[in-house]
Amino acid sequence: MNASISLREVGRTFGATRALADVDLDLKPGVTGLLGPNGAGKTTLLRLLATALLPTQGRLSVLGLDPEVPAECTRIRRQLGYLPQEVGFPRGFTAFAFVDYIALLKEWTQPPARHAEVRRVLGLVGLSGLGAKRIRAMSGGQRRRVALAQALLGSPPVLILDEPATGVDPEQRVTLRTVLAEIARTSIVVLSTHQTEDVAALCERVVVLDRGRVRYDGLVTDLVAQAAGRVWLADEPDPTASVSWRTGTGRYRNVSAHVRDAAEHVEPSLEDAYLLLRGGSPEYEPSQEVTS
Amino acid sequence: MTTALAPPPPGAAAIRTTFTALAAREMRRLIANPVFLAAAVLTAYALWTGQRITVTEIDSVNPFPAIFLGGFGMIATFWLTRSMRASEPVTSVTPVTLSARTAALCAVATVPFACGCLALLAFLQLHPVGDPVYGAFSHPARIAILAGQILVPALGGPLLGVALGRWMRFPGAALVMFLVLFGWVNLVTALSISHPDSAPVAAARLFAPFAFFTCTGGTSHLTTWRGSPWFFIGWQLALCVIAVLVALLRGAAGQARARIIHALGIMLVTAVIMLVLAATGGFMHAVTA
Numbered sequence: 122m123n124a125s126i127s128l129r130e131v132g133r134t135f136g137a138t139r140a141l142a143d144v145d146l147d148l149k150p151g152v153t154g155l156l157g158p159n160g161a162g163k164t165t166l167l168r169l170l171a172t173a174l175l176p177t178q179g180r181l182s183v184l185g186l187d188p189e190v191p192a193e194c195t196r197i198r199r200q201l202g203y204l205p206q207e208v209g210f211p212r213g214f215t216a217f218a219f220v221d222y223i224a225l226l227k228e229w230t231q232p233p234a235r236h237a238e239v240r241r242v243l244g245l246v247g248l249s250g251l252g253a254k255r256i257r258a259m260s261g262g263q264r265r266r267v268a269l270a271q272a273l274l275g276s277p278p279v280l281i282l283d284e285p286a287t288g289v290d291p292e293q294r295v296t297l298r299t300v301l302a303e304i305a306r307t308s309i310v311v312l313s314t315h316q317t318e319d320v321a322a323l324c325e326r327v328v329v330l331d332r333g334r335v336r337y338d339g340l341v342t343d344l345v346a347q348a349a350g351r352v353w354l355a356d357e358p359d360p361t362a363s364v365s366w367r368t369g370t371g372r373y374r375n376v377s378a379h380v381r382d383a384a385e386h387v388e389p390s391l392e393d394a395y396l397l398l399r400g401g402s403p404e405y406e407p408s409q410e411v412t413s
Numbered sequence: 414m415t416t417a418l419a420p421p422p423p424g425a426a427a428i429r430t431t432f433t434a435l436a437a438r439e440m441r442r443l444i445a446n447p448v449f450l451a452a453a454v455l456t457a458y459a460l461w462t463g464q465r466i467t468v469t470e471i472d473s474v475n476p477f478p479a480i481f482l483g484g485f486g487m488i489a490t491f492w493l494t495r496s497m498r499a500s501e502p503v504t505s506v507t508p509v510t511l512s513a514r515t516a517a518l519c520a521v522a523t524v525p526f527a528c529g530c531l532a533l534l535a536f537l538q539l540h541p542v543g544d545p546v547y548g549a550f551s552h553p554a555r556i557a558i559l560a561g562q563i564l565v566p567a568l569g570g571p572l573l574g575v576a577l578g579r580w581m582r583f584p585g586a587a588l589v590m591f592l593v594l595f596g597w598v599n600l601v602t603a604l605s606i607s608h609p610d611s612a613p614v615a616a617a618r619l620f621a622p623f624a625f626f627t628c629t630g631g632t633s634h635l636t637t638w639r640g641s642p643w644f645f646i647g648w649q650l651a652l653c654v655i656a657v658l659v660a661l662l663r664g665a666a667g668q669a670r671a672r673i674i675h676a677l678g679i680m681l682v683t684a685v686i687m688l689v690l691a692a693t694g695g696f697m698h699a700v701t702a
Binding site for chain 1: 427430431433434435438496497498499500501502503504505506507508509510514666667
């Protein structure tokens with residue numbers, strides 16, 4: 122089995138809207154972070170990887186299998202864990218019952234093994250004691266963790282996570298990072314997030330999407346290094362900076378596309394590098410929004 | 414961190430095993446459904462009270478299993494089918510296809526069908542086929558009438574619920590369907606009472622998933638209406654198969670979709686033939702005794 126995901130000139134359109142275009146990627150075991158503004162095509166890319174959508178252009182191969190061939194698509198799904206951006210839960214289900222139902226759909230047919238696996242994944246997301254609680258009575262963060270638990274069933278070789286940490290408290294986020302880092306030793310983990318600190322803490326590699334195209338694909342450390350010498354603190358916002366904002370200390374953090382000499386430089390973060398890559402333009406571009 | 418205990422089984426055997434396990438799970442969910450529980454209890458209650466009253470015609474007691482097991486069963490399976498819709502982003506990328514999940518939901522109709530079998534046995538204990546309340550029909554035809562009025566609706570109603578759940582977005586679709594069918598059956602029954610010898614009215618009465626074959630019409634005489642109960646069962650069963658095919662059509666693609674559409678065409682023709690035979694068979698005129 123080819124333990125990789127390969128995209129060659131992959132594109133996806135929804136009617137007249139182009140959500141992805143000419144995406145070339147090779148994904149290997151490890152954690153790959155997906156960054157980009159709203160409507161950049163992150164969710165569309167993840168849905169393609171999760172076989173929820175098929176590309177309208179180019180070729181996609183997951184673990185050496187073609188998702189456009191029904192039998193191969195089923196084989197991919199046997200080795201896939203997917204956390205969508207939004208998951209609805211059936212009324213009246215407990216956390217255990219929901220994950221158990223999904224485990225059944227993932228062909229865990231033997232009840233003792235299935236129940237043990239459900240308990241294992243609920244434990245991984247810190248919900249061991251809440252299996253019998255109705256999902257409707259849970260907090261948003263707990264529901265998110267229930268949704269994440271189903272994705273972890275069977276420690277799948279391919280794990281696709283769309284904003285897994287949304288609504289999850291800081292302690293649980295740290296736990297989540299530990300769990301994902303462990304899985305990524307042998308599995309391909311792709312996660313989309315708006316939290317650059319999650320990417321910096323967890324991912325070796327980052328892919329930045331913008332308007333459906335790959336703007337950056339490389340090591341997180343290399344992207345951060347691009348911002349060296351371009352981030353500094355000052356008492357006032359610098360008019361030459363691409364972006365500047367007031368920090369908690371009362372001073373202004375300035376990020377510029379140009380190297381600035383004779384300034385109080387600070388260590389750049391992934392967020393600084395990301396903003397620079399985006400041309401120092403964090404603003405939302407509704408005309409590019411793609412929700413499908 | 415612990416590791417997964419056992420890998421899922423691969424291949425075709427896994428599909429069969431998963432289908433069986435999934436169908437069993439959905440059956441348990443149906444049995445725990447309050448609407449279905451109410452249907453089973455009300456059916457039992459209707460049959461129990463039926464033995465305590467004087468029955469002059471069989472139609473005064475036998476619609477209740479159809480209403481409860483068929484009608485309420487339809488609402489219950491509609492709810493069951495729709496209940497996982499919100500989780501579709503997750504369930505749609507599992508190895509079990511939407512068609513397989515729909516088939517598992519269709520399999521739960523065996524539960525109300527089994528209840529219908531019990532209701533039929535209880536009914537035959539209370540009202541043996543030799544009773545005059547069945548009208549002028551032969552004994553086998555009386556069995557056919559009961560099967561068409563108790564057994565097949567208990568199967569067909571829940572199957573229709575699955576089909577509605579797969580296609581209709583409106584949450585009250587099953588309730589609306591129940592009211593429409595209930596209203597239609599009452600309308601054509603009323604027409605049959607006023608026009609017992611009319612062939613078009615007989616056809617309209619049989620153009621429903623449930624039909625009466627006898628009536629006292631407020632008099633002491635029992636009238637046996639036109640129509641063949643045997644072909645009416647054929648019509649009902651064709652409707653059941655159509656409901657299953659329509660449900661399976663949702664999410665089907667490629668060759669599977671083409672095969673379902675082809676089968677649907679065959680079953681529609683079969684249903685029309687059965688309806689025509691039901692309307693033209695049996696007694697040619699209403700028989701009053």
